[in-house]
Amino acid sequence: MHSSLSNLRLAGVAVTTGSVVRDFIADGLAAGADRAALERTAKTIGLRERRVATPGITALDLCADATTRLLNEMGLDATSIDAVIFVTQTPDHAQPNNASLLHGRLGLSKSAPAYDLSMGCSGWVTGLHQAALLCAHGGAARVLLCAGDTLSRLTNPGDRSTDPLFGDAGSATIVEKTGRSSPLHFVLGADGTGAEAIIVKQGGARQPTGTLDEHTDTEGNRTHAGNLVMNGADVFSFTLREVPGAIESVMRHAGYIPATADALVLHQANRFILSTLAKKTGFTEAQTPMSVVEHFGNQSSASIPCALIHCLTERLEAGPLKVVGCGFGVGLSWGAFAGEIGPLTIAPILPLPR
Amino acid sequence: MTRSEQLAALRGDVDALAQADEATVLAALPQWDSLAILLVVSHFEHVHKQAVSGAQVRACRTVADILNLIPSLS
Numbered sequence: 001m002h003s004s005l006s007n008l009r010l011a012g013v014a015v016t017t018g019s020v021v022r023d024f025i026a027d028g029l030a031a032g033a034d035r036a037a038l039e040r041t042a043k044t045i046g047l048r049e050r051r052v053a054t055p056g057i058t059a060l061d062l063c064a065d066a067t068t069r070l071l072n073e074m075g076l077d078a079t080s081i082d083a084v085i086f087v088t089q090t091p092d093h094a095q096p097n098n099a100s101l102l103h104g105r106l107g108l109s110k111s112a113p114a115y116d117l118s119m120g121c122s123g124w125v126t127g128l129h130q131a132a133l134l135c136a137h138g139g140a141a142r143v144l145l146c147a148g149d150t151l152s153r154l155t156n157p158g159d160r161s162t163d164p165l166f167g168d169a170g171s172a173t174i175v176e177k178t179g180r181s182s183p184l185h186f187v188l189g190a191d192g193t194g195a196e197a198i199i200v201k202q203g204g205a206r207q208p209t210g211t212l213d214e215h216t217d218t219e220g221n222r223t224h225a226g227n228l229v230m231n232g233a234d235v236f237s238f239t240l241r242e243v244p245g246a247i248e249s250v251m252r253h254a255g256y257i258p259a260t261a262d263a264l265v266l267h268q269a270n271r272f273i274l275s276t277l278a279k280k281t282g283f284t285e286a287q288t289p290m291s292v293v294e295h296f297g298n299q300s301s302a303s304i305p306c307a308l309i310h311c312l313t314e315r316l317e318a319g320p321l322k323v324v325g326c327g328f329g330v331g332l333s334w335g336a337f338a339g340e341i342g343p344l345t346i347a348p349i350l351p352l353p354r
Numbered sequence: 355m356t357r358s359e360q361l362a363a364l365r366g367d368v369d370a371l372a373q374a375d376e377a378t379v380l381a382a383l384p385q386w387d388s389l390a391i392l393l394v395v396s397h398f399e400h401v402h403k404q405a406v407s408g409a410q411v412r413a414c415r416t417v418a419d420i421l422n423l424i425p426s427l428s
Contacts, residue, residue: 037387044393045389232392232408237406237408240395240399272396276396
């Protein structure tokens with residue numbers, strides 16, 4: 001699906017991460033892995049360290065902290081927010097949704113709707129599209145988009161193919177209605193036939209409870225039905241099959257080519273995937289932020305805002321930049337965007353608790 | 355590319371196969387793991403402009419089976 005929306009802008013962004021730094025090599029050695037194998041993986045995939053949340057800290061806490069800091073940075077009162085959208089797959093509860101909990105915690109206006117989007121790594125773009133719709137056509141002047149997860153809670157420490165990849169983070173993005181005519185372009189899609197490539201089987205209505213007997217795969221990775229399980233090679237194949245086309249499509253709608261765009265900001269899955277996508281779409285590595293994952297891990301739906309801050313803060317504060325981006329992952333699903341972003345108010349990436 | 359050139363290119367891209375020949379049994383290689391499978395998928399994308407799935411690569415028993423995934427060599 002293609003959509004172009006005008007008269008709105010990204011006004012601000014903030015990210016809060018977990019506060020525990022986990023070292024890929026040290027953790028692997030502690031788990032009994034071979035050092036040479038770990039170094040091979042670290043070099044190929046681009047893993048070094050990640051930041052995970054301390055016990056008791058959830059995606060809601062991380063996003064609430066990011067929101068509070070961003071509102072302070074922008075000099076805004078929480079009651080000025082007309083709607084809140086919360087993108088997460090690790091909500092505090094099955095009911096109510098995280099957006100309602102955040103609504104109450106921040107003291108938002110009763111006229112502000114609050115709803116969740118159950119999406120992962122593509123979710124920030126889908127949430128941005130929702131926020132843009134509310135500003136362009138829905139009567140909202142200011143929308144808060146929160147996106148984040150604590151996926152480290154779902155992976156099994158005995159699953160060395162998946163557990164070392166993920167960090168925990170929450171983001172806050174403010175989208176505002178303006179008189180600006182330069183549109184934001186979106187291309188969104190999904191392929192549900194690949195839904196089992198990234199899955200947590202237990203915990204929903206289909207399989208609410210059950211035994212958590214561990215299964216060991218041929219490589220010695222251990223998982224149970226309550227763990228996030230990912231088929232990395234199939235997710236990589238999906239990414240190569242769908243993401244370049246989505247990026248090329250959204251650039252056509254925006255009238256961009258790689259040489260005229262300032263940056264390609266992708267979901268920070270890992271350096272190997274990002275490097276491959278940059279090559280396939282004609283972007284240089286200098287145009288394509290890739291360093292988030294080696295500092296923070298794969299942060300699910302918070303990774304694109306984290307890349308904007310970690311790699312482009314000075315340029316976005318001065319803005320505008322012609323930015324092309326794409327999130328991709330669980331679903332399987334993808335969302336690409338293109339348009340001018342900035343000048344942007346940015347609150348720095350900070351851990352919680354501090 | 356000839357079959358031997360294809361094998362050389364595959365060995366260059368996938369470290370687990372650096373010393374392998376066509377008869378090498380993949381499961382016998384110490385580095386034949388999910389990362390190696392990822393590198394094979396990437397190799398097919400870059401060198402042959404061909405999409406192969408992780409399941410297709412996992413189903414291969416020997417290096418020759420991987421080469422047979424290339425349409426011109428199968």
